[in-house]
Amino acid sequence: MTTEALHRSRLRPLRRIAGAFALVVCGWLAVVIALTFGSAPGKSMAIIGPPAQALAVIAKANGRVLAAGDYVTFARSDDAGFVARLYAAGALLVLDAEQAGGCSGLPPSRGNVIASEAKQSMSRLDEIWIASSLRSSQ
Numbered sequence: 001m002t003t004e005a006l007h008r009s010r011l012r013p014l015r016r017i018a019g020a021f022a023l024v025v026c027g028w029l030a031v032v033i034a035l036t037f038g039s040a041p042g043k044s045m046a047i048i049g050p051p052a053q054a055l056a057v058i059a060k061a062n063g064r065v066l067a068a069g070d071y072v073t074f075a076r077s078d079d080a081g082f083v084a085r086l087y088a089a090g091a092l093l094v095l096d097a098e099q100a101g102g103c104s105g106l107p108p109s110r111g112n113v114i115a116s117e118a119k120q121s122m123s124r125l126d127e128i129w130i131a132s133s134l135r136s137s138q
Helices: 003-037 051-060 082-089 110-137
Strands: 044-048 064-068 072-076 093-096
Touching: 003 082, 003 093, 044 051, 044 082, 051 064, 051 072, 051 082, 082 093
Parallel strands: none
Antiparallel strands: 044 072, 044 093, 064 072
């Protein structure tokens, strides 16, 4: 057996595994996209793409922007057919944000509110301390 034949026989199982993995990922993505079309009105959607394009698509589809990031924008609409309108307006990829573990559009949990309030209180205390330090140095 030549070195080249030996090398090919070792790569054959790896190619099969890579092919199976690609097939599973593509199948999963197709199912997720198909399920997005069946989402109930009022659910949050994640629009994947450049922010400027995503914002224009959401505006054309009569949606509300919930949050925007570098390449993911979360939006919602209470009208039926929102996902179809997003794609018709030029969206690259639309996913159900709640299923993807993203923005649910719900109010923040009580723990997040408490953490936010504590952070604001600390900022106010810092401001008071700096102001009193300035007064005492004068």
